[in-house]
Amino acid sequence: MAEEQSPDPAHPGHGCSQEDAEQERLLSYWQSVGRGHQVDVPRVHPFQTKWACIKMQEEQYEQSICLGFMKLMKYICEQNSSGLYLGMTIPIVTLVHTNESHSEITRSVTVAYYLPELLQEQPPQPYDSDIIIEEWPPTVVYTRSFRGVTNEDSIMREINFLAELLESPELCLQNIFIVAGYTNPAAANRHNEIWFLQRP
Known part of the structure; x- marks a missing residue:
């Protein structure tokens, strides 16, 4: 069955022309900053979005x-109230x-799958009671x-590295971070990102 990959839900949406102009100005600024500091352009996630989440606490x-x-793959592959394959989106985030x-990072983590646009209004309910549908704020x-690979050591290294690169890391949440994965967790040379969340 073919997999559909939706656009990254953290990328900017479209607004009025004045807002677009301001976004373009900020985008140009952060692109120049990012080139010099190895930090990607901040992504604006302007809408509330629904994710299927499961908490894990393995060794x-x-x-x-x-x-x-x-x-989560079982939920995506028909083990849901619609009985349908939901389609794959990337990234899978933790x-x-x-x-x-x-x-160091704690053992408790949450693995999350972004529900495709067509399912955002009425997400199919999971059969697995451990999977919860959550709505995340902008x-x-x-x-x-x-x-x-992503493990305890590599994640802490990337957290510390990004904190050093950011000019004002205190503007971000200090005890919760996101690891975004764009390839299968079993792959050796994965494409990953570390995300810092700006304080509300």
């Missing part, structure tokens, strides 16, 4: 994301938390791409 991060992804000293994220 290792890799185990949590693989098992969480497998459960919410991670750091401990109080910000020295936000701005600061991102940096990296490749390879």
Whole structure:
């Protein structure tokens, strides 16, 4: 069955012409900043969106994301109230938390699948009671791409690296981050991003 990949839900939407002009100005500014600092352009996620989420707490991060992804794939592949294949979207994201000293990530993570546009109004309900449909608020994220496996060490390294690159990391949430995956969690050379969430 062919997989449909929707646009990244964190990319900007369209508004009135004045707002578009302001967005273009900000985009140009951040592109120049990003080229010099290895930080991608902040993405504006202007609308509330629904995600299918599952919380995992395995011994290792890799185990949590693989098992969480497998459960979400069952939901996507017809184990839902519509009985239909929902279509694949990317990225699959994982919410991670750091401990109080910000020295390591905690075992509890949330793996999330963005519901396609056509299903946002009335998402099919999962048969698996561990999967919850959540509505996420509008936000701005600061991102940096990296490749390879994602584990406790690589995630903390990327969090610290992006914090050093940002001029004002204190403007972002300090204990919750997102790891966005654009390739299968089982792949060796994955395309990933670390996301910092701007404070509300």
